Amino acid sequence: MEKWIKNVLSFMVIVFFGYLAIACDDESSGPPQPVNCDDPMLHLIESIGNPVTSTIHYSLTLLDKETNQPVPGIYVKTHWNQVSCIQSDACPMHCTIQFSIGAPDQSAEHTTNANGNINGQTFPYEFLDKKDKVLVTFDVEDTHGVYGAKRISFRYDYTNNSQSYTAYLLKNDAL
């Protein structure tokens, strides 16, 4: 290759890489705006060594508040959502805690069995950060109208993916 061609090529390479560096750096539309990375809304990212994909196995037992006896035949609608630590654009070592959006309908319907218990499992979720959680909410409704309606939420994470919970129901006439 002729030497002058190499010189031109080298110059073009430097110009191209220089353009890459300038055009890509921090929104070339003006000086960067100061961002407070100590904002309490931001949390420090705590990556899990290896991402964990896990299904949450939930279990809820409903007991009568007065008698402490299991309450069968109670309709429970369970829905769940992942709450994730989403990396901040301005502060790459920090994240904001956000609900996953645009997810399909994530719910299941149950009726308590003779032991007053329901159980089920969520879709598999990927946990990337120690703060990633799955929020499972139980909407409890007695179709016979004996017990008052109740909404209960529990948070599960990658270290706690099959916890059982107990909740107490109050009769409507005691309310």
Next chain:
Amino acid sequence: MKNRVIFVVLSLLSLMFSVSMYTDWRGYDHGLFYWGQAVLPLDLPRHWMGLLGTENESVLLYNIPDGLWMFALCAMILAVWGMSDKYNAAIWLFLALMSGVILEIFQYTGLVPGTFDWFDIYAYFIALGCIVFLSQIQNKLQWKNG
């Protein structure tokens, strides 16, 4: 010719990692990064961010991508000049290094967007050192193979 291909491959690989660090770890979605990811796709796992430990994470996020950028630039210069014209290659490598340093100075003065960082300049020198070291190894191997 073989040397030049190796340097082009090294340059593209280095750019690929640098672009992926910006897009996968720093969340950049600038059009150029979009094209960079489309041409040279690489999905860096987020937990790799913790490889250097939390206290050194900024090195991985800010300085190493710049060092990889300089490495890619120098590798491309060597791909143009090959190993035969060391004098001119050295001049252009020096100009490449200076272009990085000048960009940092411009960042300091506010002429171009970005944040001045001494560690970026160290990263440029280390990148240049690495590519020169690699070219020496390649030169020796070529000499041995006759």
